[in-house]
Amino acid sequence: MPNRTALMYCYDGSFEGLLCCVFESYEQKEIPLDILLPEMAQGILLPVKEIITDTAKAGRVLGSIPQKMGAPTLEFVRHAFLTCLAHKELYILLFLRLGYRYGPAVLSRLTDPVVDKLFKAVKHLAKESHLFKGFVRFSIFSNVLVAEIEPKNYVLPLLRQHFCERYPEEHFLIVDKTHGMGLVYRPYESAVIPIRKLELPEPDENEEYFRRLWRVFYDAVEIQGRHNPKCRMSLMPKRYWKYMTEFGSAQQKSPRRLEGSGGGKLHF
Amino acid sequence: MDIFDKLKILTDAAKYDVACTSSGVNKKAATGGIGSAAACGICHSFAGDGRCISLLKVLLTNVCAYDCKYCVNRRSNDTPRAAFTPRELADLTINFYRRNYIEGLFLSSGVLKTPDYTCEQMIEALRILREEYRFSGYIHAKAIPGADSALIARLGLLADRMSVNIELPSHNSLQLLAPDKSKHSILAPMGYIQNRIQENCTDIIRYHHAPKFVPAGQSTQMIIGATPETDFQILNLAEGLYRKYRLKRVFFSAYMPVAEDSLLPAPETKPPLLREHRLYQADWLLRFYGFTANELLDQQHQSFNPYIDPKCNWALNHMELFPLDVNRASYSDLLRVPGIGVISAKRIITARRTGRLQFDGLKKLGVVLKRAQYFITCGGKAPGGLKVTPDTVLQSLLSEKALGLYQHDFSHQTGMEQLSLFSPPSLLSSGGKQEDRGKCLTAPL
Ligand code: SF4
Numbered sequence: 205m206p207n208r209t210a211l212m213y214c215y216d217g218s219f220e221g222l223l224c225c226v227f228e229s230y231e232q233k234e235i236p237l238d239i240l241l242p243e244m245a246q247g248i249l250l251p252v253k254e255i256i257t258d259t260a261k262a263g264r265v266l267g268s269i270p271q272k273m274g275a276p277t278l279e280f281v282r283h284a285f286l287t288c289l290a291h292k293e294l295y296i297l298l299f300l301r302l303g304y305r306y307g308p309a310v311l312s313r314l315t316d317p318v319v320d321k322l323f324k325a326v327k328h329l330a331k332e333s334h335l336f337k338g339f340v341r342f343s344i345f346s347n348v349l350v351a352e353i354e355p356k357n358y359v360l361p362l363l364r365q366h367f368c369e370r371y372p373e374e375h376f377l378i379v380d381k382t383h384g385m386g387l388v389y390r391p392y393e394s395a396v397i398p399i400r401k402l403e404l405p406e407p408d409e410n411e412e413y414f415r416r417l418w419r420v421f422y423d424a425v426e427i428q429g430r431h432n433p434k435c436r437m438s439l440m441p442k443r444y445w446k447y448m449t450e451f452g453s454a455q456q457k458s459p460r461r462l463e464g465s466g467g468g469k470l471h472f
Numbered sequence: 473m474d475i476f477d478k479l480k481i482l483t484d485a486a487k488y489d490v491a492c493t494s495s496g497v498n499k500k501a502a503t504g505g506i507g508s509a510a511a512c513g514i515c516h517s518f519a520g521d522g523r524c525i526s527l528l529k530v531l532l533t534n535v536c537a538y539d540c541k542y543c544v545n546r547r548s549n550d551t552p553r554a555a556f557t558p559r560e561l562a563d564l565t566i567n568f569y570r571r572n573y574i575e576g577l578f579l580s581s582g583v584l585k586t587p588d589y590t591c592e593q594m595i596e597a598l599r600i601l602r603e604e605y606r607f608s609g610y611i612h613a614k615a616i617p618g619a620d621s622a623l624i625a626r627l628g629l630l631a632d633r634m635s636v637n638i639e640l641p642s643h644n645s646l647q648l649l650a651p652d653k654s655k656h657s658i659l660a661p662m663g664y665i666q667n668r669i670q671e672n673c674t675d676i677i678r679y680h681h682a683p684k685f686v687p688a689g690q691s692t693q694m695i696i697g698a699t700p701e702t703d704f705q706i707l708n709l710a711e712g713l714y715r716k717y718r719l720k721r722v723f724f725s726a727y728m729p730v731a732e733d734s735l736l737p738a739p740e741t742k743p744p745l746l747r748e749h750r751l752y753q754a755d756w757l758l759r760f761y762g763f764t765a766n767e768l769l770d771q772q773h774q775s776f777n778p779y780i781d782p783k784c785n786w787a788l789n790h791m792e793l794f795p796l797d798v799n800r801a802s803y804s805d806l807l808r809v810p811g812i813g814v815i816s817a818k819r820i821i822t823a824r825r826t827g828r829l830q831f832d833g834l835k836k837l838g839v840v841l842k843r844a845q846y847f848i849t850c851g852g853k854a855p856g857g858l859k860v861t862p863d864t865v866l867q868s869l870l871s872e873k874a875l876g877l878y879q880h881d882f883s884h885q886t887g888m889e890q891l892s893l894f895s896p897p898s899l900l901s902s903g904g905k906q907e908d909r910g911k912c913l914t915a916p917l
Contacts, residue, residue, distance in 0.1 A: 306826075314823040315833030338516040338526070342571045349570065369508040372501045374570070414567050420476055421568075424483035425529065426520040429728050429743060435522025439515070449571070450517055 209234040212252045214245040215293070219285050220262035222293050226300050227261040228253075235301075239293035269300070274308035280326060286358040289325035296322070333362035339440070340367075340378060341449045343404070343411055349376035350404060352447050360387045360396050368394050415449045422450035473554055479564070481554040485534035485545050486580055488730075489614075489637075489693065490523075490723040496688035497610070497632050505606025507569060507576075509632065514575050527578040527612065528565055532556055532593055536582030538652040540639070542698050544730045545582045555584065558597035566605050576610030576632075577601070587618035591627060598630035610688070617657040621664050625685075628668055633688040633720070636662045638713070641706050645699035648735055665690050666717045689720035696751065697744040698727035698736060702774035707754055707765040714758065724751045750776035757783055760814055761807045784810040784869045787847060794847040795854065798829050810869065811844030831855050843869055 206229075213228065213236040215221035225239050237250065245252045269278045284296050298318045303310040313319045336359055342349035349371065353359075360380050367376065368389055378387040379399055386399035407415065445451045495513030515524040531545070533555035539547040556564075561579070568574045579597065584590045594613060601607040613631040615624050628634055636658055640646045643655045668685045675682035692713060696706065710722040726743035729736065754776065757763040761783070768782050769775070777785045787794065787810050796805055798820055806817040816838035823829060823837055831850050835841055845855045846865045 309826050312822045312826045314819055315827075315829065315836050320836045334512075334514070337510070338514045338572075338575070340572050344570065349572075351572070366508075366510070369500045370572075371506060371570070373504060373506060414571060417476065417479055417564070418568060418571070418573050420479050421483050421528065421530075422517065422519065422525070424480045425487050425525060427487055427523075427728065428521075430521035430523075430745065432522040433520060436518045436520060439522065439524070440518040448517065449573070 206233040206235055208237060210250055211236050212245065212248055212250050213239040213255050213293075214242055214252050215239060215255045216257050217241050218257060219282070220259065220266075221255065221257040222285065222296060223262040223265040224257050225255050225293065226265050226297055227258075228255050229297060229301075235297070236294070238291060239297065265300075269303070272307060273303040273310055277303055277308060277311055280311060280322075283326045283329060283362075284322045286361060287322075287325040287329045288356045288358075289321070289328075292322075292325065295325075329357040329359065329362070332357050333359040335440075335444065336363060337366050339444050339448060341447055342376065343407055343415075343449075345405055345408075345411075347375070349374055350379070351377070352379045352381055352402075352404075354381050354443070354446065356382070358383050358385075360385055363387060364394055364396070419450055475560060475564070477552075478554040478556060478560070479530070481552050482530045482532075482534060482556060485551075485582070486529050486531045486578075488544075488725060488728065489529065489578070489580055490725050496720055499608050499632075501608045502606050505608055506566070507607045507609030509576070509608065509610045516572070516574055526575045527610065528568055528574045528576070529578040530556070530561070530580075532558075532561065532579060532581035532590070532597065533584045534582045535584050537585065538583050538650070540650040540653065541731060541733050541735060542640075542649055542695060542727065546731070549731065556597075558593055558600060561597045562600035562605065565601060566607065569607070569609055576612070578612045580614035581616065583616060583618075587616045588620050588623060590616050591619040591623040595623065595626050595630065598627065602630050612688075615661045615665065617653050617661065619661070621661070624661055624664060625668060628665060628685045629683050631686055633690060634665050634686045635691045635693065636665070638692045638694040638709070638722075640699055641694050641696075641701040641709050642699065645701065649698065662690065662692070662717050669718070690717070691719055691721040691723065693723040693725055695727050696724050696748055697741075703747070703751060703754075703776050704765070704769040704771070704774035706751060707758075707769060710751075710755055711758055711765040722755060724748050724755070746778055747776070750778070750782060754782045762804055763808075780866070780869050781810075783808070784843065788865065788869070795849045796847065797849050797852060798834065799824055799851055801848075809844050809847045811840035811842065811847070813838070 211234065213225045215225050222239070225236070229235055236253070240248070240252070245254075266278075269281065281296055281300065284292060284299070289295065295318055299310070299322055302313065302316065302318060306313065310319065314323065332355055336353060336355060340351045340353060340363075342351045344350075358380070360378065360383075363378065364387055367378065367387070371389070373391055375390045376387075377389070379402055380386065384398055384400050385396055386402075387396050388394065495511055497509050498511045499507075499509040501507050513526065515526050517525040519525055533553070534545045534551070535553045535555060536543075536545045536547055543549075544551060561577075565574070565577045569576070579594055581590050581594060584593065594616075598611060598613065601611065610633075611631045612633040612635065613627050615627065615634050615636045617636065624634075638658060639650055639653065646653060646655060646658075665686060669689065672682065672685040694706070694709075706724070713719045713722055726745050726748040727737065727741075728743045729739045729741055732739050754763075754765075754768050757768065758765065763783075763786070768786055776782055780788075787808065794809075796809060798806070801809075803817055803821055806812050806820055807814065812820070819837040820829065820834075820839070823833070829837075829850055831841070831845075834844070834848075834850075841855075
C-alpha cells in the first residue's frame with residue numbers, strides 16, 4: 205500500500221468527483237491526507253492537488269465497484285457519501301482501497317477501523333432518514349403539501365420513495381434547509397433540485413384548524429401519570445421539534461424565508 | 473359539541489390502549505388513492521410520556537353499556553361522553569394523514585347500544601376511508617367482544633390488524649372486574665380471527681385477488697397489577713396466546729387507578745411500570761431470542777427480579793453454560809449472552825468469517841462488553857485482569873438506575889442513609905424485602 209503523501213486533494217463535491225480522486229490515488233500510487241471541498245482548501249499550508257471531475261475516469265471506477273466488490277458495496281458507498289461524517293471522502297477512498305483488496309468481503313470486515321467508521325455513519329444516516337419519515341410535517345398551501353426539514357445527513361434521496369408511495373396523487377415539496385435542496389413531486393414524477401430561496405405564505409384557516417386539532421390530540425394522548433420528558437427527548441431530540449406542528453413552533457406569524465443566492469422556482 | 477371537544481374526550485378515553493405500533497405490513501397506495509404502510513413501523517411523534525405516536529388512536533365513542541370496573545368509560549362512571557360520526561372520523565384521519573401527522577388509524581370503541589351496532593359504526597368509518605378515500609394506510613380495529621362473527625368478518629376485511637383485549641390475565645379476575653365480559657366472549661372472536669387469517673392464506677394461494685383478512689395479524693393487551701396474577705402466570709399466558717392464536721404481539725399495560733373500588737388497588741397506587749418493563753423484556757426474549765416462559769420463571773420463582781433484566785438473571789443462574797467462545801458459538805447460543813442482542817449476534821457471525829475476533833473488535837460490533845465480558849471468551853482467552861465473582865458480575869450488570877433503586881429500597885428498610893455497595897448483605901443472598909426480592913432470584917449462585 206502506498207504511503208500517505210503529504211498532500212491534500214480538492215474535488216468539486218460530487219460523487220463522480222470523489223471517484224476521480226480514487227482514480228488519481230491509484231494512478232499516482234499516493235494516498236492524500238484529506239480530500240477537501242474548494243472552500244475548505246483555501247489557506248491550507250500543505251500542497252493541494254485539484255482533482256478535475258472527468259466522467260470517463262469516474263465511470264471506470266464506478267463500473268469496477270460492483271464488479272470487484274459486489275452491488276451491495278456500491279450501494280453502501282453511495283449511502284456513505286450522503287452522510288455527515290467528517291472526512292467522509294477520505295474514509296470512502298480508504299474503504300474502496302480495502303474493497304479492491306478484499307472484494308465483497310470488505311463489507312464483513314466490521315472490526316476494521318475504516319469500515320467501522322463508515323458503518324456507523326451509514327447507520328446514523330439510516331436512522332435519521334427513518335425518523336424523518338415520521339417527523340416531516342406538511343402544511344397545505346393551495347392543495348400543495350410543503351414541509352421543511354433541517355437534517356444533519358443528506359436524507360432527501362432516501363425519503364423519495366417513501367413519500368412518493370405515500371402520496372401518489374398529491375403535489376408535494378420537502379425542503380432540506382441544511383443542504384439547500386428540495387424533493388419535488390407531482391403525479392407521477394419526482395426530482396431532487398437545489399432550492400436556495402423559498403417563501404411560505406401564512407397558513408390559511410383550514411391549515412390552522414388541523415394544526416390545532418393535532419395539538420389537541422397530541423396533548424390528550426399523554427398519560428400524565430407516566431410523564432417522562434427525558435424518554436421523549438432521547439427518542440425525539442429537540443432539534444426535530446422546530447418544524448413539528450404539535451409544539452406550536454411551526455406556527456409563526458411572519459412568513460419564513462430561506463436566504464441565499466439563486467432561486468428554485470417551483471412548477472406545480 | 474364541537475370536534476375539538478370530541479377529539480379531546482375520545483383520545484383521552486382511548487389512551488390506555490397500548491397497541492399503537494403501525495408495523496407488520498407493507499403496502500403501496502392503490503391507484504388513485506392515498507397511503508402506504510411500512511412493515512417496520514414509523515413513529516410520527518412521541519408524547520410527553522415518551523410513548524410513540526404513530527396512529528390516530530381514538531374511540532368511536534366512549535358511551536358504554538358495560539361496566540368494567542377498571543375502565544374510565546364504564547357505565548357507572550361520571551365522565552363527559554362523546555361520539556364521532558363515521559364520517560367525522562374518516563375526514564379527521566385523512567387530514568392528519570395528508571399532513572404526515574400519523575401513519576393510520578387505531579379505532580376502538582365503547583359499547584354503544586349493542587356490540588353489533590357499535591361494530592357497524594366502525595365498519596362504516598373504515599368503509600369511507602377504504603372505498604371513498606381509497607386509503608391504503610394502516611388501520612388497526614378493535615373487535616368488540618360479543619359482536620356477530622359476520623360483522624367481525626367485515627371489519628377484518630377493512631382493517632390491517634385486529635385485536636381483542638384479554639384485559640385481565642385470568643378468568644376469575646375477569647368475572648370479578650368485567651362482569652359483562654367472559655373468557656368466551658374474548659377468546660371466541662380471537663379464535664375466529666385466527667381461523668379467518670389462516671383460511672385467507674390458502675385462499676390467496678388459490679385466487680390471486682382474494683381480499684386480505686387482517687394482513688398484519690392480531691394482537692391483544694392485558695392489564696398488569698389490577699389483579700393478583702404473577703409474572704409467571706402472565707408470561708405463560710402470553711406464550712400460550714402466541715402459540716394457540718398466533719398473535720403478533722401481546723401488550724402489557726400497567727394498571728393506572730381510574731376508579732375507587734374495593735376490588736381494585738387503592739387510587740394512590742403507583743402503576744407498576746418497572747414490572748411492565750420486565751414483562752416486555754421477557755416477551756422480547758420469547759419472540760426473538762428463543763426462550764420459553766419456563767426458562768425465565770417457574771413455580772418457585774414467580775416474579776421477575778426488579779433489579780436485573782430477565783436475560784441477565786437467567787444467565788447468572790446458568791453459569792455452567794458459560795463462558796462461550798465468540799469465535800465458535802452458534803447464533804442461538806450467542807443470543808443468550810447478556811450484552812449481545814440480535815443485531816450484534818448477527819454481526820459477530822458475519823465478522824468472524826473474515827478473521828478471528830478479539831475483545832477490542834467486539835465493541836465495534838455492538839456488543840456491550842461491560843455485560844458480556846463475564847460470559848464470553850475470544851479464542852479461549854478471557855478478557856485480561858477480570859476477576860469473576862458473583863458479586864462483581866452482578867454489580868456490573870445492574871444499571872445505575874437499578875443500583876439507585878436498590879440502594880433506595882435498602883436504606884428504607886434499614887433506616888440507613890447509604891450503604892457501601894453490596895457489602896453485606898449481598899443482593900444475591902435473599903436478605904431484605906423477602907417478598908419483593910428474595911424470591912425473584914432463581915437460585916443462589
Ligand atoms: S366494554 Fe368495558 S373496557 Fe370496554 S369501554 Fe366499556 S367499560 Fe371500558
